[in-house]
Amino acid sequence: MVKQANYTMEKKDLQKFLGALASKMDVYAPVKTKGRYNFSRLKRGQEIELAGYSNTEFPPREILMPEGETLVRYARKTICEVFDERKKVLFGVRPCDVHGIIVLDKVMMGHGDMEMHYVERRKSTLIIALNCTEAGENCFCESMETDTLTGGFDILLTDAGERYHVEVGTPEGAKLVKGAGRIFTETLEKPVKPKPGCEKKLDMNGLPDMMKRAAKSKIWEDVAKRCLSCACCTFSCPTCFCFSLKHEPDMTDLSKGEIKREMDYCMLLRFSRVAGNMVFRQHRAERVKQFFYHKLVYGMENEGKSHCVGCGRCITECMAHIDITEEAAKVRKSYGR
Amino acid sequence: MVDEHTYKPNPAKVVKIIDETPDIKTFVLKFGKPADRKHFSFMPGQFGLFSLMGIGEAPFSMCSTPKDPEIKISVRNVGNVTNSMLTMKKGDLLGVRGPYGNGFPVDEIKGKDVIIVAGGIGFPPLASTVEYILQKRKDYGRIWVIYGVEHVNDIVYRSSASRWKRAKNLEMITTVEEKCKGWEGCVGLVTDPLKKLKINPANTVGLSCGPSVMLKFVSQAFQKLGIDDLDIHLSFERMMQCGIGKCGHCNIGDKYVCRDGPIFSLREIKRMQEEVW
Ligand SMILES: Cc1cc2nc3c(=O)[nH]c(=O)nc-3n(C[C@H](O)[C@H](O)[C@H](O)COP(=O)(O)OP(=O)(O)OC[C@H]3O[C@@H](n4cnc5c(N)ncnc54)[C@H](O)[C@@H]3O)c2cc1C
Ligand code: SF4
Ligand code: SF4
Ligand code: FES
Numbered sequence: 001m002v003k004q005a006n007y008t009m010e011k012k013d014l015q016k017f018l019g020a021l022a023s024k025m026d027v028y029a030p031v032k033t034k035g036r037y038n039f040s041r042l043k044r045g046q047e048i049e050l051a052g053y054s055n056t057e058f059p060p061r062e063i064l065m066p067e068g069e070t071l072v073r074y075a076r077k078t079i080c081e082v083f084d085e086r087k088k089v090l091f092g093v094r095p096c097d098v099h100g101i102i103v104l105d106k107v108m109m110g111h112g113d114m115e116m117h118y119v120e121r122r123k124s125t126l127i128i129a130l131n132c133t134e135a136g137e138n139c140f141c142e143s144m145e146t147d148t149l150t151g152g153f154d155i156l157l158t159d160a161g162e163r164y165h166v167e168v169g170t171p172e173g174a175k176l177v178k179g180a181g182r183i184f185t186e187t188l189e190k191p192v193k194p195k196p197g198c199e200k201k202l203d204m205n206g207l208p209d210m211m212k213r214a215a216k217s218k219i220w221e222d223v224a225k226r227c228l229s230c231a232c233c234t235f236s237c238p239t240c241f242c243f244s245l246k247h248e249p250d251m252t253d254l255s256k257g258e259i260k261r262e263m264d265y266c267m268l269l270r271f272s273r274v275a276g277n278m279v280f281r282q283h284r285a286e287r288v289k290q291f292f293y294h295k296l297v298y299g300m301e302n303e304g305k306s307h308c309v310g311c312g313r314c315i316t317e318c319m320a321h322i323d324i325t326e327e328a329a330k331v332r333k334s335y336g337r
Numbered sequence: 338m339v340d341e342h343t344y345k346p347n348p349a350k351v352v353k354i355i356d357e358t359p360d361i362k363t364f365v366l367k368f369g370k371p372a373d374r375k376h377f378s379f380m381p382g383q384f385g386l387f388s389l390m391g392i393g394e395a396p397f398s399m400c401s402t403p404k405d406p407e408i409k410i411s412v413r414n415v416g417n418v419t420n421s422m423l424t425m426k427k428g429d430l431l432g433v434r435g436p437y438g439n440g441f442p443v444d445e446i447k448g449k450d451v452i453i454v455a456g457g458i459g460f461p462p463l464a465s466t467v468e469y470i471l472q473k474r475k476d477y478g479r480i481w482v483i484y485g486v487e488h489v490n491d492i493v494y495r496s497s498a499s500r501w502k503r504a505k506n507l508e509m510i511t512t513v514e515e516k517c518k519g520w521e522g523c524v525g526l527v528t529d530p531l532k533k534l535k536i537n538p539a540n541t542v543g544l545s546c547g548p549s550v551m552l553k554f555v556s557q558a559f560q561k562l563g564i565d566d567l568d569i570h571l572s573f574e575r576m577m578q579c580g581i582g583k584c585g586h587c588n589i590g591d592k593y594v595c596r597d598g599p600i601f602s603l604r605e606i607k608r609m610q611e612e613v614w
Contacts, residue, residue: 071344074390079432081345111596113581116343215610242585244578245344249391257391259344264578266585274576275415278549280589286612290588293610298591 004168006191007177007184011162015047017183018091021176022046025087028063030056039063039090048092054136055094055311059238063090064104064121065263071117071245072259083120089176091128095194096139098129098153099146099309100238106303107241117261126172129153135196138312140325143202146309148193158191165191200312202325203332208297210335211328215289219330223292224285226320231265233314233322234291239299239307242266266290292327343581346388346432347373351425352407357493360414361458362423363400365407366431377436379403381443381465382546382572382600385410385435386580389425393418394432396577396595398546400461400494402468408433411493413458437580438599441466441570446542449568450478452534454527454555456485456547462572463546464494471504480507481534485527485547487514527551531558538563546572553614556603569603573613589613 009017021027022042029048031040036057042048070082093101101122108118129149132141141147149156154173157164166184168174177184234240244264249257264271267287272280281287299307308324315323353365368374377385379399387410388394395418401409414423425431443466451470455463463482470477482501486492492511502509510530512523523530527547543559545552552571559569575587575594582596590610592598606613 079345079348079390081343108583111582113583113596114343115579115581115583118583212610241583244584244586245394247388247391247393254391264584264586266588271586272576274574275419280575290611293590294588297610301591 004174006187006189007166007168008160008187008189009157009164009166009184011164013183014164017180018042018048019045020180021089025089027089027091028060029091050092053092054132054134055097055139055313057313058236059100059311059313060090060093060097061100061104061238061241063088064101064125065118065241065243065261067263069117069261070258071261074257074259076255081116083117085120085124087124087126088121089126089128091130093127093129093153094132094311095129095149096141096144096146096309096311097238098127098149099144099305100311101127102152103239103299103303103305103307103309104241106305110303126154126176127152128155128157128176131156131158131191131194132196133159133194135198136312138200138315138323139196139198139310140200140202140312141196141310142198143200143204143325144306144308144310147196147198158194160192165189167191198310200315200325202308202310202328204296204306206336207328207332208300210331211293211297213335214331217331217334219327219334220285220289220292223288223322223327224283226322227267227284227288228320229267229269229284229287230319231267232317232319234265234267235263236313236317237295238309238311238313239295240265242271266294292324295324296328344434344579346386346394346434347376348430349373349408349433351427351429351431354425354427357411358491360423361411361491361493363409363411363493364422364425364431365401365409366433367407368433373433374406374408377408377433379408379436380440381469382441382462383436383438384462384580384599385433385437386577387422388432388434389418389421390432392421394578395419396437396580398462398465398572399436400464402465402472404472411458411461435580437595439597441544441572441600443469446568447473447476448478448540450480450536450541452481452483452531452536452541452543452559452564454483454485454531454543454545454547456527456545456551456555457487457491459545459547459551459572460484460493463544464497466544467501468497471501471507474505478506478540480504482507482509483512483527483530484510485512485514485551489513489515489517489520526554528554528558531555532561534562536562536564538565542568542570544570544572549574549614556606560603566603566607570600571603571606572600573598575599
């Protein structure tokens with residue numbers, strides 16, 4: 001990465017900056033509704049309120065792989081793929097979620113085949129990340145080394161009292177800063193490394209090997225006894241990318257229609273069901289195991305990066321109080337040596 | 338301009354339909370453009386995703402060979418998409434994308450004796466393999482084809498099989514599970530004749546495709562015959578949506594059946610991190 005200059009911005013100018021951006025492209029920012037933040041497209045002049053913003057309820061994956069996205073459109077004689085190339089900005093992405101996006105990039109763009117719909121959306125999306133000063137209740141990013149960023153953002157903001165310290169990560173980020181004129185002032189100051197201070201911990205040291213030894217452990221059956229198979233964990237995880245393709249004919253003219261991508265979740269029984277009602281992960285314990293292993297073991301093997309980024313959402317959303325950090329600790333206790 | 342090759346199928350026309358059994362038909366498909374056929378160059382054991390617009394898409398293995406100008410698939414009626422496919426008539430269009438997956442190691446096993454064990458609708462990729470081997474007959478040693486079905490009425494590829502039976506150094510054994518009048522061949526499971534083969538294990542490879550439980554017992558029988566884990570290749574079935582390693586449906590542990598498979602050696606299977614059978 002080319003070394004880019006650092007800047008500062010007065011907090012009161014943030015609104016002006018986002019407002020100007022929103023006149024040029026779609027800006028998605030954390031917006032509070034019913035007490036919870038979620039990424040939402042800013043309307044003209046819409047103010048955002050960041051006091052009390054820890055992280056969004058649902059991950060930014062929602063913008064990069066939107067539910068029900070149209071992939072293919074066909075008619076009697078034509079068939080074409082549809083791509084979203086509109087310029088977008090994702091503002092206020094927390095470091096753990098930037099790491100989550102890096103994981104999605106590796107999956108969707110790696111291994112020889114590109115999922116072009118993801119690629120096009122990703123290419124047209126700028127990321128303005130926002131460092132954390134205070135960890136949320138279930139965060140454990142420090143354990144996962146996802147509390148800091150060395151890349152993956154176009155611009156990175158760090159809270160510095162009345163101001164934001166601004167780091168530029170890419171030439172596109174530099175253009176945004178330049179385009180905003182006097183809002184940004186160049187500085188030689190180095191940003192203070194954020195220390196969110198997570199209370200939760202997940203010791204990753206040697207964990208994947210211990211998990212491998214624990215493949216047939218009772219731990220997974222014990223989780224399964226509590227788990228409701230509701231899929232809220234997978235629904236809220238920033239790195240859960242599984243999906244199904246759905247054909248949707250136009251009911252007024254059956255020769256026309258669309259193929260859509262619907263997110264799908266390995267915690268659901270139907271996920272591995274094939275014709276003849278054969279279900280490969282029939283038992284809940286097998287599904288629980290697939291989720292935990294995908295996050296803590298398989299990601300390391302396939303993408304060289306843990307698919308758990310320590311955002312804590314699966315813990316927050318689980319009605320059965322299942323906690324990935326607690327289960328990992330149980331594995332360490334019984335299978336560590 | 339974005340490369341439109343993630344999910345867009347190319348149209349192929351049904352040029353011939355063979356009624357194999359009451360619920361299986363073989364479709365001979367011809368691409369609209371020769372370039373599309375060229376793009377779809379495949380090896381035995383690979384599969385494609387075949388779609389009927391508005392209805393859905395499903396994976397099928399080609400039963401024809403790479404050399405054939407047309408591609409052929411055999412479809413068993415088991416659900417939504419397959420049900421509609423079986424109502425197709427000559428001249429209808431089917432969407433095709435692929436080819437996907439790794440295929441059987443047909444070129445790596447040259448010089449060896451080959452045992453092929455197919456169960457039910459697992460036959461298509463192996464039929465392609467048999468034809469491929471017969472096209473290059475001198476390159477391979479002895480060939481056994483063991484094909485098992487539940488009932489006599491389930492037998493497919495009858496005319497190809499009678500041709501294979503006349504081929505040199507090829508033994509074809511068809512076995513039915515349900516005994517019935519008029520059937521003079523073997524009765525029982527595919528593993529029965531398999532266990533009785535006299536082979537030179539050091540120079541023999543075993544290939545198989547069929548239902549999960551069958552694969553389990555076939556792999557045990559291959560091992561009992563003394564075949565090395567690295568020379569046993571099994572084709573797996575899993576739920577598939579994307580075919581390109583993105584949707585996660587076909588995972589067995591950290592492996593993607595669509596991308597890393599569908600064919601895995603027994604060595605790889607033993608190292609998998611999830612129950613396989
Ligand atoms: C690599 C591979 C090769 C195959 N080759 C053949 C073949 O040559 N001939 C043949 O008759 N069948 C084959 N199958 C099985 C065939 O794909 C299923 O029977 C078919 O998908 C059922 O679709 P359906 O819509 O009729 O069933 P439904 O139960 O209505 O399924 C709906 C959708 O689920 C998915 N699905 C359901 N069952 C399966 C399955 N068994 N495997 C993968 N996805 C599934 C498909 O996307 C399907 O469209 C193969 C499967 C795989 C994985
Ligand atoms: S959120 Fe909790 S209860 Fe629901 S599927 Fe996940 S682990 Fe099970
Ligand atoms: S597994 Fe849980 S804590 Fe880890 S990234 Fe997914 S939602 Fe966040
Ligand atoms: S079929 Fe989608 S990942 Fe294999």
